[in-house]
Amino acid sequence: MWTLPNILTLSRILAIPLLVAFLWWPEWPLGYAIAFTLYSLMGITDYFDGYVARTQGTVSKLGVFLDPIADKIMIAAVILVLVGKGAIPGIHMIAALIILVREIAVSGLREFLGGLQVSLPVSKLAKWKTTFQLGALGFLIFYPAMPEWGWVMTVGIAFLWAAAALTVITGWDYLRAGLKHMDS
Template identity: 55%
Template sequence: MLTSLPNILTLSRIAVIPVIVALFFFPGKWSAWTALGLYAAACITDWFDGYLARIWREESLIGKFLDPIADKLLVAAVLMMLTAVSKIDGLAIIPAIIILLREVMVSGLREFLAGLRISVPVSQLAKWKTTIQMVAIGWLIVGADGPEGWPVTLIGEIGLWLAAALTLLTGWDYLRAGLRHMLNPQG
């Protein structure tokens, strides 16, 4: 099933990450806008691959495995690059750290719960968190290279703080579910 279109879209999301990262090393507006275009395309495939897999009945174990990994790799790589090139700095680094730490925690919890054959479904709030996070990161990729007079970086930072707040809420939901199964394995 690796050659199904939904899985190819997921793999393309992983494959584009090094290109997006490389674009951060080039000066000029063209590199920021190109990185944004590739990042936006990758974000769209995040929705589209799952949608196609469901309507075409091509859901696969490899897709279920790769999709969250692709999301985390994309977000982590871009957040690290935004920090590395100082597109986010100062206090704006805090929500980036919160987001990255939550991703590590949730990955560990999911792995632990999978060992117990327990699946925690993605909540609607977590989907909103992901959307806000992706949009905020897009604004930050462009940053100062955005349209003149627009507070692009500020909008991105506000969105990142909002995503971090939702990250804490949804992270708590996952942690609570994990603790419930750790403290009461039979129930």
């Protein structure tokens, strides 16, 4: 249970309140820079926990369970704070909402299918979706640290919409796969 990959995953979950605190208050560029650094470290641990688990043969049921939860909590927390602070403004909140709805729906679908002993493996496109989500949120977290770099916000919003598009596609793919196992 206390393998390095599981410790990395748990550290990500435990760091979420600290990340939210730096994003929410105080509103100072250094705070956002610290939040960006923490967010980046969390993203790196997300990569390494899976890599280490696979290469060392320490993949565990706890890790398989916690890793996607850690990702979803982190993404949801950051989206909620960024929307609340106005860092995801206006119409762009729709892209954020699409991402949140898909994450909840796919989690529910996985839970339902788990009860039927059916696994829903992560597709390569879903990994790209996650990459765009993490990238978008990283740019949007970093922007308040360097507001004179307007291009950072532009790239963050573009990545957010790309992530939303991939979210719809992968969500539909998972839903189609799950529907095959539901009663008519």
